[in-house]
Amino acid sequence: MTLTIATTPYIDQKPGTSGLRKKVRVFQQARYAENFVQSVFDVLDDFAGQTLVVGGDGRFLNRDVIQTVIRMAAANGFGRVLVGLGGILSTPAASNIIRTYAAFGGLILSASHNPGGPNEDFGIKYNIGNGGPAPERITDAIHARSMVIDRYLTVDILDVDLDRLGETQVAGMVVEVIDPVADYAELMERLFDFDAIRKLIAGGFRLSFDAMHAVTGPYAHDILERRLGAPAGTVTNGTPLPDFGGHHPDPNMVHAHALFDRMFGSDAPDFGAASDGDGDRNLILGRNIFVTPSDSLAALAANAHLAPGYAGGLKGIARSMPTSGAADRVAHALGLPLHETPTGWKFFGNLLDAGMATICGEESAGTGSDHVREKDGLWAVLLWLNILAVRGESVAAIMAGHWARFGRNYYARHDYEGLETAAAEQLVSELRAALPALPGRTTGSLTVAGADEFEYLDPVDGSLSRGQGLRLQFEGGARIVFRLSGTGTSGATLRVYLERYEGPDGVLDAETPAALADLIAAADHLAGIPRHTGRTAPTVIT
Numbered sequence: 001m002t003l004t005i006a007t008t009p010y011i012d013q014k015p016g017t018s019g020l021r022k023k024v025r026v027f028q029q030a031r032y033a034e035n036f037v038q039s040v041f042d043v044l045d046d047f048a049g050q051t052l053v054v055g056g057d058g059r060f061l062n063r064d065v066i067q068t069v070i071r072m073a074a075a076n077g078f079g080r081v082l083v084g085l086g087g088i089l090s091t092p093a094a095s096n097i098i099r100t101y102a103a104f105g106g107l108i109l110s111a112s113h114n115p116g117g118p119n120e121d122f123g124i125k126y127n128i129g130n131g132g133p134a135p136e137r138i139t140d141a142i143h144a145r146s147m148v149i150d151r152y153l154t155v156d157i158l159d160v161d162l163d164r165l166g167e168t169q170v171a172g173m174v175v176e177v178i179d180p181v182a183d184y185a186e187l188m189e190r191l192f193d194f195d196a197i198r199k200l201i202a203g204g205f206r207l208s209f210d211a212m213h214a215v216t217g218p219y220a221h222d223i224l225e226r227r228l229g230a231p232a233g234t235v236t237n238g239t240p241l242p243d244f245g246g247h248h249p250d251p252n253m254v255h256a257h258a259l260f261d262r263m264f265g266s267d268a269p270d271f272g273a274a275s276d277g278d279g280d281r282n283l284i285l286g287r288n289i290f291v292t293p294s295d296s297l298a299a300l301a302a303n304a305h306l307a308p309g310y311a312g313g314l315k316g317i318a319r320s321m322p323t324s325g326a327a328d329r330v331a332h333a334l335g336l337p338l339h340e341t342p343t344g345w346k347f348f349g350n351l352l353d354a355g356m357a358t359i360c361g362e363e364s365a366g367t368g369s370d371h372v373r374e375k376d377g378l379w380a381v382l383l384w385l386n387i388l389a390v391r392g393e394s395v396a397a398i399m400a401g402h403w404a405r406f407g408r409n410y411y412a413r414h415d416y417e418g419l420e421t422a423a424a425e426q427l428v429s430e431l432r433a434a435l436p437a438l439p440g441r442t443t444g445s446l447t448v449a450g451a452d453e454f455e456y457l458d459p460v461d462g463s464l465s466r467g468q469g470l471r472l473q474f475e476g477g478a479r480i481v482f483r484l485s486g487t488g489t490s491g492a493t494l495r496v497y498l499e500r501y502e503g504p505d506g507v508l509d510a511e512t513p514a515a516l517a518d519l520i521a522a523a524d525h526l527a528g529i530p531r532h533t534g535r536t537a538p539t540v541i542t
């Protein structure tokens with residue numbers, strides 16, 4: 001029954017920040033997806049008879065690759081595959097399914113916030129039994145295996161009907177098509193005070209959620225409109241489409257501009273939110289206010305105890321290195337440990353498993369907790385709603401109070417997209433070489449106090465991750481971080497993270513671009529951004 005198909009390696013299957021992401025046409029090459037999936041299975045031990053979870057964000061190729069994975073899982077000896085109805089599983093829901101059903105692991109098919117469609121992006125990510133992204137030890141092994149692979153295993157069967165709930169037998173393995181929303185929604189009901197949120201909404205509080213034609217549509221319809229009683233129309237763009245309606249499902253000022261317009265327009269609702277392609281990011285807005293993801297992390301950590309799931313307090317807070325230090329101030333005030341990890345959710349898994357952190361976040365609109373092992377867009381929305389319901393204040397008032405207590409970390413990320421890879425790498429290597437000489441150097445009003453390249457020693461498993469971003473620290477506490485994106489599919493993207501702290505007695509209501517103007521000039525100057533890239537302005541500011 002099992003077929004052994006000869007193959008030859010593709011040399012470009014190294015997983016990035018979050019799995020393997022490529023153009024759809026790259027995945028459409030003969031045996032490309034098969035090679036990667038088999039490379040994953042080849043580096044895993046002892047999964048015979050075990051359960052594999054499969055699902056994705058509904059983008060172009062999702063259904064095809066799910067069928068491929070089902071055949072290969074059967075041939076490789078899995079006992080059961082759980083797949084979301086219609087092939088749909090948001091990334092946090094997949095993490096929850098893996099944990100709830102004690103699966104061996106899961107394959108999540110997504111390129112997250114990258115656009116979808118025949119000419120756009122696709123991706124595959126392996127998650128381990130704790131529900132979280134595979135750590136580097138495993139992704140490195142997958143890559144090594146992909147470089148020498150010479151065969152994959154499959155079975156010759158018809159496609160499984162993904163649009164009907166229930167079990168079918170596939171070559172000795174059980175495939176169960178499950179409701180993608182129910183388990184996740186029940187988890188949210190255990191964590192948050194749905195009665196309080198329901199009352200808030202019934203009392204006239206207005207909210208708007210933009211699902212961006214991506215995976216959170218069905219989740220948001222069920223949770224916000226059905227379970228919490230928000231009026232129909234609260235969720236916009238709520239049907240997942242293979243090409244996300246031609247948009248980038250990236251919840252930021254550029255790609256979620258319709259929501260920004262609504263929240264800054266006349267008659268704005270009280271609360272606005274959006275999520276990304278695979279449902280793990282969140283964008284939070286109040287009436288006339290955008291809450292930066294770093295600030296949102298800090299505010300959620302400071303107020304989490306108001307939600308039932310976190311009433312006992314937090315064990316610790318973790319943030320990725322380029323995320324602002326706003327959460328550090330909260331951790332300090334609450335007497336909690338603060339962990340600083342490299343970019344990418346895979347680095348939070350060990351801390352969460354070890355009970356060293358409860359809430360984690362990244363500046364890239366990712367926030368989550370120990371309820372799953374992925375960042376979770378709707379979770380952040382619901383925690384905000386729970387806090388708003390308990391405090392009875394507006395988003396703007398909560399943030400003003402937060403800054404008055406902890407001070408404010410003015411923050412922005414400037415992305416330079418579509419750079420020539422060689423030019424971007426040259427910029428980074430020149431800056432790296434210049435780091436030792438930078439301390440003491442003055443540019444404009446700023447003096448460099450320290451300069452280094454971030455590396456992370458995992459306190460749980462002792463693994464060391466090098467080369468995780470170049471950091472310039474300035475006297476007075478301002479900071480610039482430079483790193484290259486590990487999720488793009490063409491050219492290179494330079495990310496420049498800018499941050500300046502203003503204490504509780506300082507200016508707390510400045511406009512961010514003005515507050516960061518000196519730092520922006522320093523970044524251009526110290527890294528030679530125009531010289532290396534030919535660009536005088538970023539492509540996207542978040």
Ligand code: VG1
Pocket residue numbers: 017018111112113114276280281320343344345362363364366484485486487488495
């Ligand atoms: C980006 C973000 C990072 C995030 C990653 C995956 O990575 O910066 O914080 O974890 O995307 O998020 P990079 O390497 O491009 O900077 V998602 O929602 O795309 O799975």
Ligand code: CO
Pocket residue numbers: 112113276277278279280281
């Ligand atoms: Co995502």
